[in-house]
Amino acid sequence: MFRSLLLAALLMGVGPSYAQQTELTIGLIPSEDSRAMIAQSKPMMDKLSAALGMPVKPFVAADYNGVIEALRSKRLDVAYLGPFSYVLGTTQAPIEAFAVAETKKAGRTSYQSVIITNKDSGIKSVADLKGKTFAFVDPSSTSGHLFPKAGLIKAGFNPDKDFGRVIFSGSHDSSAIAVQNKKVDAAAVADRILDAAISKGIVKQEDIVIIWKSDPIPESPTVWRKDLPPDLKKRIQAAFLEVKDIPWSDQGTLNGFHPTNDAAYNIIRETAKILNLDLKTMK
Known part of the structure; x- marks a missing residue:
């Protein structure tokens, strides 16, 4: 051919x-x-x-x-x-x-960034993230860094000063697992990748709480x-x-x-x- x-x-x-x-x-x-x-x-x-x-x-x-x-x-x-x-x-x-x-x-051809916590964290809103440990995915990640960081700023939260500690996990799955295992208090991930992780049993839906969602991202x-x-x-x-x-x-x-x-x-x-x-x- x-x-x-x-x-x-x-x-x-x-x-x-x-x-x-x-x-x-x-x-x-x-x-x-x-x-x-x-x-x-x-x-x-x-x-x-x-x-x-x-x-x-x-x-x-x-x-x-x-x-x-x-x-x-x-x-x-x-x-x-x-x-x-x-x-x-x-x-x-x-x-x-x-x-x-x-x-x-x-x-659809769009998706959303979500900020997740463990159900046992006691975190209910963006304001509750102050002083907590947080995982972004990668500095170049849209849903794992750029959009959630902008969303936090819009909500009056300073992500450069208000967190206790920030890490970059390297992948959405790693961030979700870190939240489930209580290695970090919260993390930003893509909604569709979180759904996939739940469907594959990587994380349990009953252990994860979503406290924030972004506007649609192309x-x-x-x-x-x-x-x-x-x-x-x-x-x-x-x-x-x-x-x-x-x-x-x-x-x-x-x-x-x-x-x-x-x-x-x-x-x-x-x-x-x-x-x-x-x-x-x-x-």
């Missing part, structure tokens, strides 16, 4: 860059154990491989910055990034959002390097838009992908301004 695609590309005069593309590498953000993520992504990778006529391989970096750096250095062609890590990434690498996923469970985009050949981009987007009814990462069964673009994430840039964040200096 790939040979026929390659011949067609050459006959259409698309140039050597597409002809030299022998595989596609897709980066995933570390929302849970990397081996589990790779295993769960296999149906998706297989679908894309069949549509594109070339091997499609997943790659899970240690953190958000690892995915962005791999895109910048051209070790990745496509990546699944958090909304804020995408906006941050556009200041460091030539990348562009092109698709956004909708799952059957969510039925769902995590799938992005590509801008320097990929235009014809290959068209084929990649078409391949993504054809995929549906398979498990997708930690989000459940996929309804399908929808086209998106960079402008859809301006709300993230606006929230960064509220926090006085200089995206160009962040890493």
